[in-house]
Amino acid sequence: xxxxxxxxxxxxxxxxxxxxxxxxxxxxxxxxxxxxxxxxxxxxxxxxxxxxxxxxxxxxxxxxxxxxxxxxxxxxxxxxxxxxxxxxxxxxxxxxxxxxxxxxxxxxxxxxxxxxxxxxxxxxxxxxxxxxxxxxxxxxxxxxxxxxxxxxxxxxxxxxxxxxxxxxx
Amino acid sequence: xxxxxxxxxxxxxxxxxxxxxxxxxxxxxxxxxxxxxxxxxxxxxxxxxxxxxxxxxxxxxxxxxxxxxxxxxxxxxxxxxxxxxxxxxxxxxxxxxxxxxxxxxxxxxxxxxxxxxxxxxxxxxxxxxxxxxxxxxxxxxxxxxxxxxxxxxxxxxxxxxxxxxxxxxxxxxxxxxxxxxxxxxxxxx
Numbered sequence: 001x002x003x004x005x006x007x008x009x010x011x012x013x014x015x016x017x018x019x020x021x022x023x024x025x026x027x028x029x030x031x032x033x034x035x036x037x038x039x040x041x042x043x044x045x046x047x048x049x050x051x052x053x054x055x056x057x058x059x060x061x062x063x064x065x066x067x068x069x070x071x072x073x074x075x076x077x078x079x080x081x082x083x084x085x086x087x088x089x090x091x092x093x094x095x096x097x098x099x100x101x102x103x104x105x106x107x108x109x110x111x112x113x114x115x116x117x118x119x120x121x122x123x124x125x126x127x128x129x130x131x132x133x134x135x136x137x138x139x140x141x142x143x144x145x146x147x148x149x150x151x152x153x154x155x156x157x158x159x160x161x162x163x164x165x166x167x168x169x
Numbered sequence: 170x171x172x173x174x175x176x177x178x179x180x181x182x183x184x185x186x187x188x189x190x191x192x193x194x195x196x197x198x199x200x201x202x203x204x205x206x207x208x209x210x211x212x213x214x215x216x217x218x219x220x221x222x223x224x225x226x227x228x229x230x231x232x233x234x235x236x237x238x239x240x241x242x243x244x245x246x247x248x249x250x251x252x253x254x255x256x257x258x259x260x261x262x263x264x265x266x267x268x269x270x271x272x273x274x275x276x277x278x279x280x281x282x283x284x285x286x287x288x289x290x291x292x293x294x295x296x297x298x299x300x301x302x303x304x305x306x307x308x309x310x311x312x313x314x315x316x317x318x319x320x321x322x323x324x325x326x327x328x329x330x331x332x333x334x335x336x337x338x339x340x341x342x343x344x345x346x347x348x349x350x351x352x353x354x355x356x357x358x
Binding site: 034035036037038039040041042043044045046047048049050051052053054055056057058059060061062063064066067068069070071072073074075076077078079080081082084085086087088089092095096097099101102103105106107108111113114115116117118119120121122123124125126127128129130131132133135136137138139140141142143144145146148149150151152153154155156157158159160161162164167 | 177178179180181182183184185186187188189190191192193194195196197198199200201204205207208209211212215216220221222223232233234236237238239240241242243244245246247248249250252253254258260261263264267268276278279280281284285286287289290297298299300301302303304305306307308309310311312313314316317318320321322323324325326327328329330331332334335336337338339340341342343344345346347348350351354
């Protein structure tokens with residue numbers, strides 16, 4: 001039996017994307033429990049909030065090129081992340097529990113999804129002043145309407161899932 | 170409360186710390202730092218029916234990340250509520266003036282009350298900012314396969330071409346949003 005082409009493409013895409021979700025195909029039973037990720041999340045939430053990266057005003061200042069704050073954050077976060085990830089991949093090569101570091105590459109395809117999806121997200125970023133991380137940090141900070149924004153973002157993700165096979169990737 | 174706990178952090182403190190999370194999660198358990206996947210996990214938990222994109226074991230794939238995002242909310246409570254900076258965010262005077270001319274005068278919190286108070290949801294502009302903006306964030310990050318953290322930090326840290334393209338898209342959309350969409354939306358009552 002032949003599988004219709006569209007379905008086959010869809011399966012391929014889904015395989016890619018599930019691999020994007022977790023780099024590790026099988027979990028080591030000695031890998032750290034969920035509580036450690038909760039704690040790391042707390043630290044990330046504190047840094048985002050105290051660094052004002054969750055402020056609608058700071059995002060406006062950035063997109064208007066009127067202040068250095070957010071550019072300074074990116075300009076120092078990126079080299080730190082690049083150095084850390086490259087060091088792990090090339091030198092240490094092992095996770096905390098000794099498993100090999102595996103980073104599955106992203107598939108370029110036509111690139112349309114990155115340019116198009118990126119631009120759509122950018123529009124939303126300018127309106128809400130928040131990307132996904134800050135949406136959750138703002139909720140914690142007492143901006144409770146962000147619960148509505150998060151619900152709407154979930155609806156957006158769900159809608160993408162629904163329309164996925166019709167969109168260019 | 171000591172002032173040092175309330176004060177916001179300068180970019181040269183926050184930036185390098187933000188950059189540490191991608192290598193840290195990779196080292197802890199081969200995890201790719203990225204927040205927008207959680208929107209997908211939540212959808213997968215709630216309404217996956219008939220959608221291949223959402224039909225997977227979200228607990229296994231996303232359990233760690235949902236714990237991470239729950240932590241972000243707690244971090245927000247600590248840094249934004251309990252140890253809240255009482256002073257307005259110190260943005261540039263030019264930004265303050267530009268926003269004032271668009272009708273955004275409130276600067277008491279991290280976000281303007283004119284757009285993000287519950288009462289703003291009854292105005293068209295508030296509804297578009299919160300509901301419309303949220304939808305675009307969720308749709309766009311799913312389509313692009315990542316957000317500022319997943320592409321902007323993780324993907325760039327792994328030197329991935331798709332992530333550099335996505336990052337350029339984020340900024341193009343942000344500029345379009347700031348200079349075209351936002352002035353239109355703020356003109357609505």
